[in-house]
Amino acid sequence: MGATKKDRRQKREDYRAALRQEGVSELPRKKFYRQRAHANPFSDHQLIYPPHPDQMDWSSLYPDYVVDEAQDQQTPAPEAPPDQLSAPLKPKRISKDVEVADIGCGFGGLLVALGPTMPDKLILGLEIRYSVTQYVEDRIKALRLQNQEAKLYRNVGVLRANTMKFLPNFFRKGQLSKVFICFPDPHFKARKHKQRIVSTTLNSEYAYVLRPGGIVYTITDVPDLHEWMVQHFEAHPSFERVSEEEQEADPCVEIMRTETEEGKKVERHKGQKHVALFRRLEDPAW
Amino acid sequence: MAIPCHLLKACGNFIFAAQGSSIHSLNSALEHISTWKYPVKQGDEPSGQTTEPRDSPALEGPPTKRRKVEDGQESASNGHAIDSANGQGKTKSVDKYAHPAYEKPFIQGLYATTDGRHLVAITGSDKTIWVFEHDGAGNLKQLSQRAMPKRPCSLALTRDNRTILSADKFGDVYALPLISSSPGATTTANTSHPTPTPPPLSRSATPSLPPKPQANELTVHTKRNLRALENQKISLTRKAQQQQESQQQQQTTQPQFEHILLLGHVSMLTAICVGTERVEEEADGAIREREREYIITADRDEHIRVSRGMPQAHVIEGFCLGHEEFVSRLCVGPGGRQEILVSGGGDDDLFVWDWATGRLLSRAGVLEHVKRVMRESVGKVAVTRLLGCRWKGRTCVFVVVERVPAVFLYELLEDNTLQHRETVPLPGNVLDVEVIELPGAAQRLLVAVDCSFSTDEPEKSTSSLIVLDKQEAAWQQTKVENLPAGGDINVSEDELQKILYTTESLRKLSDFD
Numbered sequence: 001m002g003a004t005k006k007d008r009r010q011k012r013e014d015y016r017a018a019l020r021q022e023g024v025s026e027l028p029r030k031k032f033y034r035q036r037a038h039a040n041p042f043s044d045h046q047l048i049y050p051p052h053p054d055q056m057d058w059s060s061l062y063p064d065y066v067v068d069e070a071q072d073q074q075t076p077a078p079e080a081p082p083d084q085l086s087a088p089l090k091p092k093r094i095s096k097d098v099e100v101a102d103i104g105c106g107f108g109g110l111l112v113a114l115g116p117t118m119p120d121k122l123i124l125g126l127e128i129r130y131s132v133t134q135y136v137e138d139r140i141k142a143l144r145l146q147n148q149e150a151k152l153y154r155n156v157g158v159l160r161a162n163t164m165k166f167l168p169n170f171f172r173k174g175q176l177s178k179v180f181i182c183f184p185d186p187h188f189k190a191r192k193h194k195q196r197i198v199s200t201t202l203n204s205e206y207a208y209v210l211r212p213g214g215i216v217y218t219i220t221d222v223p224d225l226h227e228w229m230v231q232h233f234e235a236h237p238s239f240e241r242v243s244e245e246e247q248e249a250d251p252c253v254e255i256m257r258t259e260t261e262e263g264k265k266v267e268r269h270k271g272q273k274h275v276a277l278f279r280r281l282e283d284p285a286w
Numbered sequence: 287m288a289i290p291c292h293l294l295k296a297c298g299n300f301i302f303a304a305q306g307s308s309i310h311s312l313n314s315a316l317e318h319i320s321t322w323k324y325p326v327k328q329g330d331e332p333s334g335q336t337t338e339p340r341d342s343p344a345l346e347g348p349p350t351k352r353r354k355v356e357d358g359q360e361s362a363s364n365g366h367a368i369d370s371a372n373g374q375g376k377t378k379s380v381d382k383y384a385h386p387a388y389e390k391p392f393i394q395g396l397y398a399t400t401d402g403r404h405l406v407a408i409t410g411s412d413k414t415i416w417v418f419e420h421d422g423a424g425n426l427k428q429l430s431q432r433a434m435p436k437r438p439c440s441l442a443l444t445r446d447n448r449t450i451l452s453a454d455k456f457g458d459v460y461a462l463p464l465i466s467s468s469p470g471a472t473t474t475a476n477t478s479h480p481t482p483t484p485p486p487l488s489r490s491a492t493p494s495l496p497p498k499p500q501a502n503e504l505t506v507h508t509k510r511n512l513r514a515l516e517n518q519k520i521s522l523t524r525k526a527q528q529q530q531e532s533q534q535q536q537q538t539t540q541p542q543f544e545h546i547l548l549l550g551h552v553s554m555l556t557a558i559c560v561g562t563e564r565v566e567e568e569a570d571g572a573i574r575e576r577e578r579e580y581i582i583t584a585d586r587d588e589h590i591r592v593s594r595g596m597p598q599a600h601v602i603e604g605f606c607l608g609h610e611e612f613v614s615r616l617c618v619g620p621g622g623r624q625e626i627l628v629s630g631g632g633d634d635d636l637f638v639w640d641w642a643t644g645r646l647l648s649r650a651g652v653l654e655h656v657k658r659v660m661r662e663s664v665g666k667v668a669v670t671r672l673l674g675c676r677w678k679g680r681t682c683v684f685v686v687v688e689r690v691p692a693v694f695l696y697e698l699l700e701d702n703t704l705q706h707r708e709t710v711p712l713p714g715n716v717l718d719v720e721v722i723e724l725p726g727a728a729q730r731l732l733v734a735v736d737c738s739f740s741t742d743e744p745e746k747s748t749s750s751l752i753v754l755d756k757q758e759a760a761w762q763q764t765k766v767e768n769l770p771a772g773g774d775i776n777v778s779e780d781e782l783q784k785i786l787y788t789t790e791s792l793r794k795l796s797d798f799d
Contacts, residue, residue, distance in 0.1 A: 041552060044794045051588065052607040164552040165587050168605045194456070194552075200600075201458065201550025204593070208602040223502065237600055269507050283601050286578065286594060 019138055025145035030107060033135035038185055039128040041164045041195055049166045056170055057091035058098070061157030062122055065094040098122040098171070101209075102180040103163045104197060106261055108136035110182055112143065113259035115156040117251065121177075125158040126170075133160040164197065167205050174211040178252070181229075183262035186222045198229045200236055207238035210280040215242065218276045219256050221266045226274035233278040242277035250277065289777070290750030291734045291769070292786055293393055294720035298402035300424045301722060301732060303751065304393035305769070309407065311424040314722055316732075316753060316766050319424035324391070324409065392785050395440060399447040404429075404464060406441060406450060410785075413437045415452060417464060430466045432543050442558045445579055449596065451548070453555035453583055461596060462545045548599035553585040556631070556792065557616040560595070562624055563642055582627065582641060584613035586792050590629055592641055604644040609633055612792040620674025620698055621681035628683055628704065630669030632793050636685065636696070638704055650696060650704035652687060659692045659709060668789040674698075675721050677729060678756070682707070684731075686716045688789045693719050693733060710754060710761050713737055717786065722753075730755050732766075736786060738779065 015032045039045075050056040059066045100118065102110050105125030114123055127133045136158040143153040161170065184197040193199075198218070206216055216239070218229045233239045247253055257263055257273055266273055293304035300319070301312045307324035395408040398420075405418040405426060413434045418426040436456040443450060443464070452460045506515050561580045566573050579595030580603065590606035590613055593599050611632030618627045618641065627641035634653035639646055653667050671686035677695075683704065685694040693716055695708040714737035722730045731754040751766035777785070 051610050168589065168591075169607065173602075173604060199550070201547070202552065204549060204600050204602050207600075237598075284598065286598060286601075 016134065016138070019142075025142050027142045027146075028135055028138040030135060033107075033131045035129045035131040041128065041162055045128070045162060047160065047162055047166070049161060049169045051169065053168070053170055053172045053175075055091060058094045058157075059092035061124070061159070062094050062096075062155065064151070064154040065096055065122065067093045067095050094122075096122050097175055098124045098157075099176055100124070100178045100180070101126060101163075101171070101176055102182065104128070104181065104184055105136060105158060106183075107132060108139055108158060109259050109261045109264070110180060110256060111136065111156050111158065112139065112153070113255045114252070115153045117255065119152075119155060121155060123156050124170075125156070126161045126163050127158065128160065128162050130160060133158055164195075164202060167209055171209040173208055174214075176209045177211060177214045178217065179206055179210060179214070180217045180252075180256065182217070182219050182256055182260045183266075184218075184220065184225070186220070186225045188224075193228075196225070196228065198232050200232050203233060203236040203239065207236070207280055212280055212282045214280045215250075216278045216280070217252060217256055218278070219260075219263070220274055221262070221271045223272070223274060226276065230276050233276070238281055238283070239278040240281055242279050247275060247277050253277070288738075289782065290714075290717060290736045290738070290786075292717040292736075292750075293396045294718045294732055294734055295396040295398050295405070296720045296722060296732075297398040297405060297420060298422070299723075300402075300420070301720065302396055302398070302405060302426075303734065303769075304396050304407070305750070307392055307409065309393065309396070309405075309418075309426065310769060311426065312766075313424060314724055316722075316751075316768075318768050318770065320426070321770060322418065322426045322428070395438070397441050397443060399443055399464070400445075401447055404447070406443070406464070408438045408441060408452075410437065415441070415450065415462070417450075417466070430543075432462065432466065432545075434460065434545075439555050440558045442560045442581070444560055444595070445562060445577070451558055451560070451581060452545075453558035455554050457551040457553050457555055457585065459548045459550065459555070459558060459581065459583060459599070460545045461548050461599075462543065466543050548581065548596065549583070549591075549593050549602075551583065551585045551587075551589065551591065553587040553589070554792070555583055555585050556612065556614045557584040558582065559616045559618045559627075561592070561618045561627065561641055564624070580641075582616060582618060584616050584629065584631075586612045588613060588631075590616070590627070590639070590641075592644065603642075606637075606639045606641055606644050606646070608637060608646050612794075614789050614792060615669050615672045617672035617674040617683060620683050621676040623681055623698060626698065626702065628672055628674065628698075630672055630685065632666065632668055632790075634667065636669070636672075636683075636704055638698070638702055640702075647702040648704060650706065652685060652694065655694055655706055655709055656687055656690050656692075659690060659711060666790075666793070668793070670789050671716075671718055673719055673721070677721065684719045684721075686719055688787055689715050691715050691735070693731070712752065712763075714750075715787075717750075731761075738782075 012032045019026065019028055099121045100114065100123040102123070102125045105111055105127050108125055111123055111125045125136055127136065140153055140156055140158060147153060181197055185195070187193060187195045210216070216233065220226050220229070230241065234241055253275055257275065263273065289306040291303040291305040291310070295302045299314045301314070301316070303310045303312065309322045311319045311321070313319060391409040391411040393407050394410040397406040398404070403420055403422070405420055407416045407418070408414070409416065413436065415432045415434060415438060417429045419429050420426060434452060434454060436454040436458065438452045438454050440453045441450055448464055450462050450464055452462065454460070506512055559582050561582050563578045563580065564575055565578055566575050581593045581595055581599055582590060583593070584590045588607070588609040588611065590609070592603045592606065594601045594603060606627065606629070609629065609631060613629050613631040615630045616627060620626060620628060625640060625642060627639040628636055629639065630636045630652065635649040635651050637646060638648045638650070652669065653664070656667050657664055668688040669685060670688045671684070673684040675682060681698040683696045683698060685696060687694070691712050691714055693710045693712065694706065695710065696704045697707050698704055712733060712735050714735035717734040717736055720732045722732055724730065733752045733754060735750055735752055737750060751769065753764045753766060755762040755764070
């Protein structure tokens, strides 16, 4: 047993190392990246995250959007004056901000489908599981190489992160226009309900990173979880549910239904898919 | 093991000092006036409070987390339990509370209203918030005792002194009225809010539906899981029948008093405070000035969050981000500088913020000054107290660091930098610090120290309160000797250490793995 386990790990490492060599444009195979489906969002893990969104280095995720500082010298930074204290090491700037986030992106099906449909927006997948994040990273890398001429998938990136804790470390207030929460871990036990990715207290954080008018997309195959998410978003004063017609007219909904890995799996098992969209409202007068 | 005073709170002309599970009151001349003692639990509860849902073994709804019971002395405490419970067939939960430290939980926080008429205290292991009325002469009268769903870590009071904000270990902030309406009469007393009151947040979706499996045939795919689902359904219907029977006997385990969930972090909260911002607004052609209230919360994951005050606490205004270790203490508006927030924790520095915008204004080193005191090499610090005040005509912040026998005095300058002014060495580890205001604008500093480590003068180290008077360049130290003995809790030295020094344990252990 021990030997085979070791074997498997070795194989995995060899495979990933080979894939990471320059110029390999083969899509990664999932079997070398499998990981237990659940991660405890309360534990500390070994996460890397910036102390402040201004210190986040996006240049490695979106190398095509890096601003050449030398060229850009004449035009001073449009944002706040450089703050020596909060940003001791100014990371390379990119010309655009991430605007779409897929929370719990899994193996990246939605990301890869959204990328070409929103070529002018930067899309970020966030996933807590290390191996799965690696898979998506390799997948994006391969896709970029395969579509070199068309310059596709340059606007898609993935990060390992615990969004339940560290969403405000990556995004500033009102930075996002769309947040996707697709087939989240249902956490059936009542005791684990606080681990659900949607809760009234967490919804305040989604409201913080979303701009007014921004949309949260949710989909699940578990009816109870669907009810839970609807209930909690509707109970939150910063959100309202998007009407059925508007929901069905949104092209992202169709992509979310058919392109996510979980969506395909539910399709195979002939399960139900429950979709709900919520719009971020303006904050009330204060 | 003598327990030192570990918490101080000045309240008008009086000082309250918590020692173990007792609260002493002293006048400004530091003469002892009275002592409140934690009511001892016996067979029949003399305190006559009914609002304590102790973890009874028969629970309904979500089962509570199993709590860690301190190991060691277990056989002794078991014997004690049988004695005190008169051999009644009580279950495990009794053993836990029969342990001395559990029977009389330590006071973990002391807070006073700005008018000095009420004192609020937290006790640790029983998760209870206590409210006392202060008669203006140093005597306390217990008004209420409310056991929270999770252990409160820090409290704050709103500016109108009517609402307690409780930040707990689970990451949630609850609002509860200072003066609780009588338990049981939980009428919807939302009249104090302006009309557009958002519905209170709630975590449980549908609390009292008959239990049913959350998975169904469409979400479960393998043969084995389908069989498990079948079994689950059968057992659940059986359970539901049982529950219906027992429901008639027992009501919900939810606390019976009014408490509203305001906001929550997915991380242990460590500090909460209320900031105010003055805004001018034009209404009917006249410029009116009013104050906005904000709730500022800090957690173990380096965040400081600024949310609007009630009733819009669901709106996050911003974050003060920059800490790289846990935040353990917040001090808003030191010496009346309302726009300033000073924060400290496991980082080497204190951070000074313009909290309304989330902008970092300056940093001030703590570790460098601690190194000078400790001589031996210290690599990290954990800030345990930040006391902002006007001290001798200047805006100052007194800083206490865990397991360091000194108080550090910083001055907040006009350019928003914190300047280290002085280090006051003391004979034992400092636990708390408070300023005593005397008539004629005179000020003294009261310090609570843990002298259990000072080997010199062992017979004199019983007193844990020291008054400091600044004279010329030197600090005159005087011990406060007239306190009643507080050794009514029997804890071992190790346990005492664990109870008194909890801040450093918030640090993440990432460097080890």
